[in-house]
Amino acid sequence: MTTSPSTPQQDLDKALALSGASSFLDSSFASYMDEHDSLRALRDEFVIPTRGEIAPGADRPEESCIYFCGNSLGLMPKAVARYVTEELQVWGEGAVNSHFKHRFGRPWVRIEETVQEQSAKVVGAKKDEVAIMNTLTSNLHTLFAAFYTPTATRHKVLIESKAFPSDHYAVESQIRWHGLDPKDSLICQEPREGEVLLRTEDILETIEKHGHEIAVVCFSGIQFYTGQYFEMEKITKAAQAKGCIVGWDLAHAAGNVPVQLHDWNVDFACWCSYKYLNSGPGGIAGIFVHERHGEDFARNRLAGWWGHDKATRFDMVNVFKPMAGAAGFQHSNPSVLTTSALLGSLSVFEKTSMQEMRKKSFLLTGYLHHLLTTEFSSEVLEIITPVDPEQRGCQLSLVFKRGKMMEIFTGLAARAIIGDERKPDVIRIAPTPLYSRFEDVRRFVVELKELVAEKYN
Ligand SMILES: Cc1ncc(COP(=O)(O)O)c(C=O)c1O
Structure with a gap:
């Protein structure tokens, strides 16, 4: 007999009983959860800004701030300073020779290999399916250059109507690049009237109806505004059954949810590393190309010497011989400092x-969700992120009613609580399992209650 696994809310209820706390808002409940958090030691791996640094003049200036903005820029891991400092040292003492001789064993000529395997683990890929290169929007263009090959009958691209603007611009420009008009070749999947989330059934219906004329389906894994985690495997399968290529922008998914790019048979994907991967502003990005395309050299690609066969790269012969796998899509020698x-x-x-x-994220965001829905009236705030934990990552997107979002946002900032705002009315709050605590969530809710009492009177 199999028993169905418990839901995050059932786990929280169980923990409440075990903690002996009288309510979820009791500090003893949050302490209990933090003490029993198997990842709690990882918080010490990060530099966490203090309240004084974030909100000069705030009381308790030495205490750490509450940071819920990993969906935009992750906190700095302490190890970053060490690795970058080592590269500066090696540059200083070895200069150009450090491309081949490196006292920390990371010769620059192969620097990208140092991050390939762990990146592949994070996105559920085989090592050779991943290349770390460029930045996100550039990589989207690179992948479209290879995978968007419109014909007279199959020339459309399906995206979300509220795709991140950079993705929308990139896709429109790719369509124009082929001499086509986005008016004819771009399909934007709209939510139903009065809804903000996209229903999987509606996406599948569009694919069923238009799949024969769609060249590429390209969605974000997690929607930046609503925090909706799309049913990637289902959508990929349905679109491929219609002969479409399927690509995913994992900006908000990489390092947030355990995607399985290889097993889900995704054609291509790209992501940035400055959000949940915590590699710093403008960090180097990643691509995934499924292994079945890895030796498809007939597929045109934007070429550069870093995609050329390593064995002959320095022979300076002008006959491009791409490497197998995602590595063959690289253009330039990568930035050593960001790598x-x-x-x-x-x-x-x-x-x-x-x-x-x-596992921790289910509990942490589940805790936030529970407190927000029990402590606030829907006249004040509404959560637009899916209620089902399987259909969201760390982030909850809170709509503040009656035009009060900016007032609440600045009030939170003054209390050294960092989320981010998206106009007109949303504050995104993303507790991350690597460095956020249950106590951070609890305190956020306590302080938000005070602010709401002040602003909504
Ligand atoms: C979903 C999504 N796509 C694209 C981008 C643009 O990223 P970049 O400026 O690194 O190209 C972002 C940035 O936040 C994003 O969230």
């Missing part, structure tokens, strides 16, 4: 797994 920063941040991921992180 080393990523190496530092991935050293924290090495100490756990996406599955362990997801």
